[in-house]
Amino acid sequence: MKKDVLVKVRGTQTNDLGEQDSIELITEGRFFIRDQHYYILYNETCLSGMEGTTTSLKVEPRRVTLNRMGTAEQKTTFETGILNYSFYVTPYGTxxxxxxxxxxxxxxxxxxxxxxxxxxLQVGQxxxxNNQLEITIQHLENPV
Structure with missing residues (x-):
C-alpha cells in the first residue's frame, strides 16, 4: 500500500578546509513496502538544482540505493565501508x-x-x- 508522506532531506557538505554548505528540501512523496524493503519516491525541486528529476530510495537494513531519473540521472548504493562508483549524468555533462x-x-x-x-564524495579519484544526508519520512496525516 502506497502512502503519501512528507519527505525532509537535509544535506551537509564539508570540504577539506572545514567549510560547510547545507541544503534542506521538504516535499511530498510516496512511501511503500515491497518484498520486505522500504521505498521512498519524491520529485526534486529547483532548490536542489535538479528540477524535473524523480528520486527513489530503496531502503534495506544496512544498504540504501539512491536512483535519480529525469533531467539528472544517477544510481548510487550506500553501504558502510564499501566504495561505490557511479555516473552522474546532467544536461551539462557526465x-x-x-x-x-x-x-x-x-x-x-x-x-x-x-x-x-x-x-x-569523490569525483574521478x-x-x-565529507557529506551527511539526513532523510526523514512523516505521514501527511500527522506531520510534525
Whole structure:
C-alpha cells in the first residue's frame, strides 16, 4: 500500500578546509513496502538544482540505493565501508563519482522514520568533501 508522506532531506557538505554548505528540501512523496524493503519516491525541486528529476530510495537494513531519473540521472548504493562508483549524468555533462560511506543508519517502520548517511564524495579519484544526508519520512496525516 502506497502512502503519501512528507519527505525532509537535509544535506551537509564539508570540504577539506572545514567549510560547510547545507541544503534542506521538504516535499511530498510516496512511501511503500515491497518484498520486505522500504521505498521512498519524491520529485526534486529547483532548490536542489535538479528540477524535473524523480528520486527513489530503496531502503534495506544496512544498504540504501539512491536512483535519480529525469533531467539528472544517477544510481548510487550506500553501504558502510564499501566504495561505490557511479555516473552522474546532467544536461551539462557526465561525471564519474564515488561514495565511501562511513555510516548507514536506517530507522524506518511502516509509520515512517529516518535515514542517516555519512560518506566521502569523490569525483574521478579525488576527494571532494565529507557529506551527511539526513532523510526523514512523516505521514501527511500527522506531520510534525
Amino acid at each position: 561525471m564519474r563519482i564515488s561514495v565511501l560511506p562511513s555510516k548507514v543508519e536506517v530507522d524506518l517502520t511502516e509509520r515512517g522514520g529516518s535515514i542517516n548517511l555519512e560518506y566521502e 579525488e576527494k571532494i568533501s
